[in-house]
Structures are given as C-alpha cells and as structure tokens.
Amino acid sequence: MIIGLDAKRAIANHTGLGNYSRFMVDIMATYQEGHRYRLFIPKKKNNSSYEKLLKHANVRSELPHSSTMKRFSSLWRSFFIKKDLLKQGVQLYHGLSNELPIGIHKTGIKSVVTIHDLIFLRYPEYYHSIDRKIYNFKFRYACQVANRIVAISECTKRDIMHFYNIPESKIDVVYQGCGAQYSVMVSDEVKKQVREKYALPDRFILNVGSIETRKNLMLALKALKNVPEEIHLVAVGRRTAYVDELLEYARLNNLENRFHLIHDLPHVDLPAVYQLAELFVYPSRFEGFGIPIIEAMHSQLPVIAATGSCLEEAGGEHSLYVNPDDVQGMSDAINRVISDEELREEMVSEGNIYLRRFNEDVLADQMNKVYSKCFLSEKSPSIVPEDIQTVPYTYGKLVADNR
Structure with a gap:
C-alpha cells in the first residue's frame, strides 16, 4: 500500500510534533516495511533527523511541483495537495499533526488523523483567541472527515469524544515512544x-x-x-x-x-x-x-x-x-x-516492565491495524460540517502564517 504522510512537522520541528512525526515514520518504515511511505513536505529544510528517515528504502519525500504551489506551500498543504496525492497513487493519507487537507474525503483516499491534545479548548486562557479559532476549525474538521482518528492517550480520546461529539468506535489510542x-x-x-x-x-x-x-x-x-x-x-x-x-x-x-x-x-x-x-x-x-x-x-x-x-x-x-x-x-x-533507596529501585524496575507497551514494534503493529480498519467499510466516514463550504479566504492566509 502507498501511504502518504503529512511530514511538515517532521522536517520543520525539532521537538514535540516533529519528534512524533519522525518517530512514527521511522517505526512504520522499519516494522511495516511492506508499505511505501511518501512524506509530503511544503519545502526543504536542513534537518539531519529528517534526513535519516530517507535512508529507508521504502520512504521518500514529495514536494509541491509547480512554481505557484512552491510559493504558496502552506496553501498547497492545506488545500491543493490532493491532486499530488492522487498522482502518486496514495491509497491512505495520515495527518500526523492534528489536521487533514480540506476536501480529502472527496478524493476516495482513506484518511487517518492523529490528535495530540485539545488543551486549547480545555484551557483556553493559555492561547490567543485567533489561534484557538484556527486550531478548533482544523482539528474539528479533521476529526469529522477522517476514516479513523488516532488519539495519543486515553485522556485525549475522552476529550475528542467530549468536545467534538465523535463516537468512541471511530477513535484508536496509539501511544508514542521515545528515541532509543x-x-x-x-x-x-x-x-x-x-x-x-x-x-x-x-x-x-x-x-x-x-x-x-x-x-x-x-x-x-x-x-x-x-x-x-x-x-x-x-x-x-x-x-x-x-x-x-x-x-x-x-x-x-x-x-x-x-x-x-x-x-x-x-x-x-x-x-x-x-x-x-x-x-x-x-x-x-x-x-x-x-x-x-x-x-x-x-x-x-x-x-x-x-x-x-x-x-x-x-x-x-x-x-x-x-x-x-x-x-x-x-x-x-x-x-x-x-x-528510600528500596522505593527508588522498585519504581525503576517496575517502570521498565511498564515501558514494554511503548516498544517500537508494538506501536507500529497498532498503527498498522488502524490503517487496515480504514478499508473495512466503504461508507463515508462522517457528516462534513456545514460551515466547511463557506471557509473564509482568510483561513488560507492564516495557514500561510504557520499557525
């Protein structure tokens, strides 16, 4: 299967969402090597951690081709990437950082989105008003049109159900590990x-x-x-x-x-x-x-x-x-x-046992099962929000500002 992945954060961010994106690409390419992975990035940047991903024989980068899309790469990623996904024969697209391209549900390409948290809804005081509006639009849209949603914790899963009224049956929890x-x-x-x-x-x-x-x-x-x-x-x-x-x-x-x-x-x-x-x-x-x-x-x-x-x-x-x-x-x-030395030793030793659930092969297998679930039903994933058809152009401009 050809799997497209939103790799903007993988190449642009050195912590947080970037670490998650690189980790997931690496373990999937290693333990689920039967697939081909296409990393869609808006532009090239110097990032040695990202370059290591391209050493996998089944991984390669994809960039916008036309001069217009190169110039407006943020708009390409959010709106116009669909044409390139189809040209590349992508069968499933995974939004690794909370969002999916507008209109992905109309292409016939299956989609998965990873939602990391909804802290901006639970603790709005920590965020600027405009950021909250943009995040809420992108996250809600992605949750509603995706075939499957990956939550990085049970806590995030509960928040997705609570704030966006998404049925539990549509959400899978797949944790993240850390670097070796x-x-x-x-x-x-x-x-x-x-x-x-x-x-x-x-x-x-x-x-x-x-x-x-x-x-x-x-x-x-x-x-x-x-x-x-x-x-x-x-x-x-x-x-x-x-x-x-x-x-x-x-x-x-x-x-x-x-x-x-x-x-x-x-x-x-x-x-x-x-x-x-x-x-x-x-x-x-x-x-x-x-x-x-x-x-x-x-x-x-x-x-x-x-x-x-x-x-x-x-x-x-x-x-x-x-x-x-x-x-x-x-x-x-x-x-x-x-x-208490005995307590410290117990916390560490029991912690090592607990860490097994975050092993790379375990997480890669869980994510692959999520991908497989996307093809179990040909039904439309959900009802698209009514306001999607009237998205103001300013949204595209704000996307270009990297928000």
Whole structure:
C-alpha cells in the first residue's frame, strides 16, 4: 500500500510534533516495511533527523511541483495537495499533526488523523483567541472527515469524544515512544563532561519541557523549600515569560543557588543530563501524553508527576502522582523518593516492565491495524460540517502564517 504522510512537522520541528512525526515514520518504515511511505513536505529544510528517515528504502519525500504551489506551500498543504496525492497513487493519507487537507474525503483516499491534545479548548486562557479559532476549525474538521482518528492517550480520546461529539468506535489510542538514545547508558567520562559543561550540581531533581505556565514548574520550585539543601532543581526547556516569575520566586525565597535553568540544550547532551539526575518531576497541569516521562523512565529515573490529565498513562502505577496545586504533597513525594533507596529501585524496575507497551514494534503493529480498519467499510466516514463550504479566504492566509 502507498501511504502518504503529512511530514511538515517532521522536517520543520525539532521537538514535540516533529519528534512524533519522525518517530512514527521511522517505526512504520522499519516494522511495516511492506508499505511505501511518501512524506509530503511544503519545502526543504536542513534537518539531519529528517534526513535519516530517507535512508529507508521504502520512504521518500514529495514536494509541491509547480512554481505557484512552491510559493504558496502552506496553501498547497492545506488545500491543493490532493491532486499530488492522487498522482502518486496514495491509497491512505495520515495527518500526523492534528489536521487533514480540506476536501480529502472527496478524493476516495482513506484518511487517518492523529490528535495530540485539545488543551486549547480545555484551557483556553493559555492561547490567543485567533489561534484557538484556527486550531478548533482544523482539528474539528479533521476529526469529522477522517476514516479513523488516532488519539495519543486515553485522556485525549475522552476529550475528542467530549468536545467534538465523535463516537468512541471511530477513535484508536496509539501511544508514542521515545528515541532509543535514552535507553543507552552514557559513559562516566561523557557524564563528567556534560556536568562540567552545564555546571550541574552534584544532586538534583530534573524537569524537561517548555518552561511555560501550564507546565507548572512553580510547584516543584515551591516544594524545593521543604527538601534538603543539597538537592537542587534543574529545568531544561524553552524559555517563556513564565521564567521571570520563577526567578523572582527563587530570589525572594533564597533558592537562587539551588534553581538552574538550561535553554537550547542540544539533544545529544540530554540523555546524560537525565542519567545524572536523581529524580524526575513533571508537575504539568495538563498534557496530551507526556513524552519526557517516558524518556526519564528509559533513563532509569523514578518519576513524580501531576494528577489531572494523562500523566498516569505515561508513568504507570509505580510512579508517584500529586495534585498540581499541592506543594506539601510534592515535597513529601520528593523526600520519600530521595530517602528510600528500596522505593527508588522498585519504581525503576517496575517502570521498565511498564515501558514494554511503548516498544517500537508494538506501536507500529497498532498503527498498522488502524490503517487496515480504514478499508473495512466503504461508507463515508462522517457528516462534513456545514460551515466547511463557506471557509473564509482568510483561513488560507492564516495557514500561510504557520499557525
């Protein structure tokens, strides 16, 4: 079967949706090699991680051909790509990042869309109004016209059913794994170099992810006051305005020397940082899944995360969970883990067993079964929203702005 995939994020993004897209293409090309995979990208960009995907004999890139479509590549991806899908003989198209081309349901090509989260609907205060409108249009449309929907967690599945009134029978949950590099133990020499390079403390708690309000790093920082002074907090991630709030709290509470921020950390150094840590904390208020938890567990770290979304799915029953507003609960959980060696060993060993469900071959087989389901019925996937026929031209312009 010839499978087309929306690979914009795979070539353009180095984290998040990009990681997911590259991971899925790689495992499908490796473990379901009977298919041919066509990666549709709006334009070429330098990305070594993407280039590795093209080493698979059954994978190749597809770009817009005409000068007009090259110039308006975002419009090509959202509206005019259908002609190229048909020319390439694509039988199934997978929107890896929450959206599908407008009118895909009229081509005869089966379609699958992966929905990562609907946080913009559950927590609208974290998003600009125009972004919410665009996301809502694209996500809702994709859910309604797709033959199958892939949710990256049971939590996301519930939100798709709740916000878009999509029947459960149309949604499959397929998790994401993480790169193999996190399961490889880094040498002591490399660890020493990384520790010196980033001035990492001897003992520290680690957090990885964009440092923004929703990620709720303040909970861990406040909990640090009730943790032994030799324990520091290291946060690795993209800087936002929230950082200033964290630094001000650290200054007012004499935690400046125990709170360390690292921005723009190269991926090659991240496994060593994980393995140098004593504990991983992920107090986010809401996530679609929580890949850093999987990375930490592969790095043989015990995990403490927040309740309220999907993080229990990522961490399993032997990780610890606290309410995202419970400072004392976070302090107690941290102190319990760092002081109880037997508990740490149990969390790590049981975590390794739990991680088997995220093995690459398992996930590739699950995704292939989703693809097969698309061909079980020739019925139209669903009713197309009435307002699709009257999409304003400004939507196309906004798409071109990469929103």
